[in-house]
Amino acid sequence: MDDIRSPSRRALLFGHVPAASSPAACRPPWSKSEPEFLAACTRCDACVRACPEQVLLRGADGLPRFEAHAGECTFCGDCVAACGNGAFEPARDPPWTLVAGVADTCLSAQGVVCASCREVCPASAIRVPPGARGAATVDPETCTGCGACVVPCPVDAIALHHAPAMEAVA
Ligand code: SF4
Ligand code: SF4
Ligand code: SF4
Known part of the structure; x- marks a missing residue:
């Protein structure tokens, strides 16, 4: 998730952010830290195919990313269950x-x-x-x-x- 810029905490507390700070991409919910995720993910697309909401996309780098412009994540956990490579931390709360x-x-x-x-x-x-x-x-x-x-x-x-x-x- 290192490609997402973070607005100031003050801006977030008031629910306001500049349009220019929109994130480019982020990993699926419950993903491990970016270094751990990159080490574990084999770019197999299992999580992308498993998502019933079709909000996970395969990026140009082959890695899965959540795209809010595609719809809503319902936190069903199907992406986590589909991964056989240890890229997720299903017990973590909150999921992201x-x-x-x-x-x-x-x-x-x-x-x-x-x-x-x-x-x-x-x-x-x-x-x-x-x-x-x-x-x-x-x-x-x-x-x-x-x-x-x-x-x-x-x-x-x-x-x-x-x-x-x-x-x-x-
Ligand atoms: S839907 Fe968009 S334009 Fe309408 S109130 Fe919400 S943020 Fe504002
Ligand atoms: S938790 Fe469910 S809806 Fe959300 S990204 Fe994973 S499979 Fe898709
Ligand atoms: S719709 Fe989802 S992302 Fe938007 S404010 Fe509500 S909980 Fe947050």
Whole structure:
């Protein structure tokens, strides 16, 4: 997951991140640390094929990556079960350090009523000020990083990032 830039903790706490800090890729949930993952993964595609949501893609380097623009991770664990090479840590909680952040391009920050992200969030982690009086915000303590809110946003204002406070335990 070393190719994901991390916004400041202050930005995450307020659920705001600049659009330019959108992550390029990340590993599946419960993946071991990047060095361990690279050592264990044989690029066999077993996890990619096992994902019922089809949110795991084979990258140009042959490694699996989670793509939130493809849909939502339901944390079913099928990718972990499919791996026979020890690339995952299934007992780890939480399964990854991803959380969602909202860019200033959020329609609600521009005075346009919208709550598409809030309506689809399975964790009820998103708040949208009434009357379009500000951008949507994400509670990083509640957000699971599932990515369900990414596709429904009409202006692509939501991206996933690693939570700085959780990096030490990942
Ligand atoms: S936990 Fe399930 S939905 Fe999420 S990436 Fe793995 S197989 Fe796909
Ligand atoms: S990533 Fe998932 S849990 Fe987090 S705010 Fe978006 S929909 Fe909710
Ligand atoms: S769906 Fe996008 S534009 Fe609408 S409130 Fe959420 S972040 Fe803002």
